[in-house]
Every structure is written in structure tokens, then in C-alpha cells.
Amino acid sequence: MKDSRRDFLKKGLLTGAGALMIPELAKAVIAEHTAVHAPKIALKKEAVILMQGDSITDAGRDRANTICNSLPMLGNGYSLFIAGQLLAKHAAEQLKIYNRGVSGDKVYQLGMRWEAETLPLKPDVLSILIGVNDYWHTLDGNYKGTAEVYETDYRSLLRDTKEKLPDVQLVICEPFALKGGSAIEEGRWFPMFDEYRRIAKKLAGEFNAVFVPFQAGFDAAIKEAPARYWAYDGVHPDLSGRQLMANLWLEATGLG
Numbered sequence: 001m002k003d004s005r006r007d008f009l010k011k012g013l014l015t016g017a018g019a020l021m022i023p024e025l026a027k028a029v030i031a032e033h034t035a036v037h038a039p040k041i042a043l044k045k046e047a048v049i050l051m052q053g054d055s056i057t058d059a060g061r062d063r064a065n066t067i068c069n070s071l072p073m074l075g076n077g078y079s080l081f082i083a084g085q086l087l088a089k090h091a092a093e094q095l096k097i098y099n100r101g102v103s104g105d106k107v108y109q110l111g112m113r114w115e116a117e118t119l120p121l122k123p124d125v126l127s128i129l130i131g132v133n134d135y136w137h138t139l140d141g142n143y144k145g146t147a148e149v150y151e152t153d154y155r156s157l158l159r160d161t162k163e164k165l166p167d168v169q170l171v172i173c174e175p176f177a178l179k180g181g182s183a184i185e186e187g188r189w190f191p192m193f194d195e196y197r198r199i200a201k202k203l204a205g206e207f208n209a210v211f212v213p214f215q216a217g218f219d220a221a222i223k224e225a226p227a228r229y230w231a232y233d234g235v236h237p238d239l240s241g242r243q244l245m246a247n248l249w250l251e252a253t254g255l256g
Contacts, residue, residue, distance in 0.1 A: 022221075022240070026247035026256075029220050033213040040254030041125055041169050041210060043090055049097045050121055051079040052110065053129035053173070056236060057101025068096040075099055078237065081246030086255060098123075106134045106145065107153040114157065119164055126161065126168050127249070129214070130154070131175030131196045132235055139188055147195040154199065158207050170209035171253060174200050178218050180227030181234015212252040217244055 048068075051057050059077025067073055069087060074080040074097065083097040100117045102109070107130050110118075118126070134150045137143035161168060174197050177184050197215055204211035221230050221244055228234075230241035237245060250256030 022244050022247050025220055025224065026217060026244065026251045029213060029217045029248060030251040033216045034211070034252060038252075039169075039208055039210055041171065043093050043095065043255070044124065046094050046096060047124040048121055049083075049086070049095060049125040049127070050118065050123035051082070051097070051099045051101060051127050051129075052118060053101040054105040054133050055101070055103035056132070057099060057129050058103045059099075059101070059242075061099050061101065063102075066098075068098055073099060075101070076242075077101075078242045078245035078249065081242055082249055085246065085250060089255075101129075104133060105130065106137065106143065107131070107150055107157060108145075111153065111157050111160075114160070118161070122165060123168055125171065125253075126165075127171035127173060127212075129173035129175065131200055132177060132193075135175075135189075135193050135196050136183075136235070147192075147199060150196055151199045151203070154203055155206070158203060158209075162207065170204075170207055171212060171249070172200055172204040172207070172209045173212040173249070174214045174216070176215040176218055178222060178227040178231050178234040180222065181231055182228065184227075184234035210253050212249050214245060214248060217248045 056077060057075075057079055059075035059079065061075030062072035065073040069083065071080070074083050079097075079099045079101070086095055086097065098121060102113070110128075110130055131150060134145055138145060158170070161170075176197070177189055177193055179186050179190065201211055203209070218230060218241070225240075229238070230244065231237040247256065
């Protein structure tokens with residue numbers, strides 16, 4: 001039954017048969033882009049879940065607020081949508097969910113604040129979405145990084161994390177950009193940005209992390225509605241895009 005369900009969802013997405021709603025679209029994307037034996041997340045009592053990344057994760061959070069599960073601390077992005085569903089579905093586990101995303105960050109900037117804002121929380125689940133700024137900021141000449149720098153810095157960060165938190169369960173999210181968004185000049189973004197996506201997936205495999213295919217999800221979504229419906233500038237999701245991200249994350253981790 002599970003395999004037939006998977007095949008049905010894949011077929012529906014690929015053929016465009018009918019309008020898929022966000023939950024079904026997310027299920028179809030994960031079925032298509034996740035290996036059958038890919039790792040899943042296991043939750044224990046009072047597990048600490050930490051969301052890390054750039055502005056997409058930050059999403060206007062109150063950085064002075066450090067109280068787990070609080071609205072100001074979580075911000076108004078996909079992290080809040082994920083937290084709401086996890087806290088409702090897994091009430092008995094009394095999860096502790098934190099958001100430490102910082103707008104504008106690139107991988108090396110995550111590394112600069114890792115000792116202060118990640119490791120002390122000793123997360124049981126650490127979700128990272130990083131990469132769009134590592135490319136975007138090269139376009140205005142203010143950053144000289146390359147895809148190779150991104151890969152080296154990211155691998156070093158993950159290796160250090162696993163050394164200090166050997167039992168942490170990693171979730172590596174695919175950086176994404178929506179063709180048709182107001183900030184996305186296709187000739188300047190693609191195919192160059194695709195390398196950053198490939199690296200994130202490669203590192204997920206190296207570190208036995210759950211991989212969340214956000215780009216694949218948005219690519220499927222824009223077949224249902226234009227890019228600017230999901231993320232007006234093509235980078236920062238609007239309400240519908242945030243819900244889609246949450247569903248993709250929950251499906252990929254097995255916590256949906």
C-alpha cells in the first residue's frame with residue numbers, strides 16, 4: 001500500500017493531473033526526491049530542535065527572546081509553521097524548539113556564531129538552511145566566495161558539529177531560488193546557483209542527514225501557481241511558500 005501510494009503521488013505530480021494542494025504536493029515531491037531508505041528523525045522526550053540559517057529562517061524573530069516555543073523567538077517563517085505542527089502532534093514529548101537564523105548569513109558567518117548560538121543548546125535535531133546568500137552576495141561584488149568555498153566551509157562546520165555533538169540528528173535543507181521572482185535574473189542565477197544546491201545534497205549524504213528538497217518543491221509548486229505567489233522576490237517565501245516549506249520539511253523528516 002505504501003509503495004502504491006508513493007507511485008500514485010509521483011505520477012500525479014509528474015503528469016500534472018489535477019491541482020495538488022500543498023500537503024499532497026509536498027508528499028509527492030518527497031516521494032520523488034527522497035530515497036526509500038533515507039534517514040528519518042526520531043524524537044525523544046523533551047528533545048531540543050534548533051532551526052539555523054539566514055533570513056528565510058530568521059523571518060523577523062526577536063533575537064532578544066530566548067524562550068523555546070515562543071512566538072517572538074520563532075519568527076513568522078517556516079520555522080513557526082513547523083513548530084506549530086510538531087508541538088500539536090507531539091505534545092507528549094514536550095519538545096523544545098528554537099530559531100537562531102540570522103538575516104544575511106553565509107556559511108562562514110554561521111561558523112562565527114556556532115559556539116555561542118548552536119552548540120550550547122545541545123540540539124537533538126539541528127536543521128540548517130544556508131546557501132542563497134553565499135551565491136546572491138557575489139552578484140553585487142560584496143562577497144568573493146565561490147561554490148568551492150561554500151562546500152569547504154559547510155563541510156568543516158558539519159564535521160565540527162558532529163565531533164562536539166555526536167548524537168545530533170542533522171537536517172540539511174536545499175537552498176532555493178524561484179525563477180520568475182522579482183530578484184531572480186535567470187541568466188545571472190542559473191545554472192550557477194544549481195551547484196550550491198548540489199553541494200548541500202552531497203553533504204547531506206556524507207553526514208547521514210535528512211535532506212529537504214526545497215528547490216524541487218518550489219519547482220513543482222510553480223506549476224500550480226506563479227513564482228510570485230510563493231515567494232515574490234524568488235528568495236523569501238510568502239505565506240503560501242512558508243507553509244509549503246513546512247510541509248516539505250515535515251514529510252522529509254518523517255515527522256509530518
